[in-house]
Amino acid sequence: MKKAQKVKPKEYKEIKYTEPQLIAFFDSVGKLPIQPLADKATFLADSIFENFTQPMNKIVSSADFVSLKNCIRNGMINTSTAKKIFGEIKFDSTCNAKTLFDSVKKGNVYLEYLPFDGHRNKFDEFGILLGDAAHCDSSMLYFFKGNKIIARQSGYSRYNDNIQYFKNVDGESIIYRRFEFTRGSGIWWFNSFFYKYDGDRIIPVLNELKNSNLLQPSPWGTRELWLESIIQTTNPLVIKVVYHQQFPDTTDYDHYVTDTKPGPMIANDSTVIRYTWNAKTKKLEAQLEKAKINRPQILSYYLVDNEMLFISAYHQRIKTIMLNKNRKKSVLHYLNIVKNQQNELSER
Structure with a gap:
């Protein structure tokens, strides 16, 4: 019997693309349908949210x-x-x-x-x-x-304020909890999970980003970002969102992680989002028409592989940044990183 040979992992060498190549890549991403990119970004969080509750039917x-x-x-x-x-x-x-x-x-x-x-x-x-x-x-x-147990969830949490509630417009209770996806030095991501009493059931009604943070320099991502959601009122539900995103200011490809400095600001603002109860879909729905941020832009703050979504969601803003010669260098540097990442993914 022949001895199995060890397969050497493929090595990827970073390519330094020309400016026309990077601009062409940027424009092509801007033409992609944004909903599939948004669905990909939210898949993990939505899957956990939808399956976090275990139904029960036990009379005490x-x-x-x-x-x-x-x-x-x-x-x-x-x-x-x-x-x-x-x-x-x-x-x-x-x-x-x-x-x-x-x-x-x-x-x-x-x-x-x-x-x-x-x-x-x-x-x-x-x-x-x-x-x-x-x-x-x-x-x-x-x-x-x-006297009937209708559902259960994991109760573990390091936060004392993890389980809170309010009364919905239909008189039934909505419970909301903080779910921790990741936490570390200079990086964390939490969502707020909202569940509602629906007769003898507990149903998922809203999954919203609570707080995400990714400081630079960081081995975990190519943008500095921060978003925090603060509940202002509960009936009706009104949430204030404070957020910013920023490119690192560097064109040194060999010292990207160690030599990054604050660069062009992509977004730096706050907005208020109001939610209404949809009795037909049984969901709390964000009214984003008057907000300063849209759903794909919110999802660009998720700490997942969502660079393509980010480019698409902020395409016009990034294009405006590139009108400035000095800022354009930072954007091209970022695009070069993302294009290399996409090449590596396509070859796996």
Whole structure:
């Protein structure tokens, strides 16, 4: 039998394209249909958002519901009672170790009551969080409609304000949560996931960028960007968005990462976005007609491979930047990087 030979990975050498070649590439991207590029950029976030909730259909008996209310008052639940009410649960020592939270006795699990209807004693639309969310990565959030468990989600989060709610125009509760896609030094990306009570179901109604950041110089991207969404009111939902994007100011291809400086600003603004409830689609819909930013431009702040979308979404703005001779160099440098990246992708 012949010994299998190791396949040497293909090496890619960066090509320095001419200005006419880069301009031709830039114009060709500007002519591409933008929706497929937008769909590609949002695929990961939308997939997680749509599948984050696990439907349940479990009636809690009257006796167990009384036990649950007692546990709510105590802020903890023993594992045998938890299994009886919620079904099989898998918690390790980080979820019930007394050293993490002094108020929880050994053999018990932290329990938090979240009344989504604004009334602590109504027990209509409410959540139960099992396990200390900041330390227990198997923490679970259970959604109740009366004495019926209708859904569950992962409860783990390092943020104390992770689970919040408001009343929709139809009177049912909307819960919104922060979801962390990535976090590091000079880089992070969070979305706000909005879910709504729909009778005996929890349905996804809005997935919106909460905060993204990519500082330069960085090995993770070719633009400096920042976007932050701040909720101003909830009924109706109104969100203020503050954002900027900037090219690095360098034409030194060999020292791109180490020698970058602030360059031409692509966008630097803020805007207010209002949302309306569409009873037919059962979605919260952004009213972007009067906003200063459109959906493809918002998606260009996602920390995914979306350079083609960015070029398309900001095509006219980039074209204006290139009217300035000095700024044009930064744009051509950026386009050279993206064109090389596209060549590498096409050869894989």
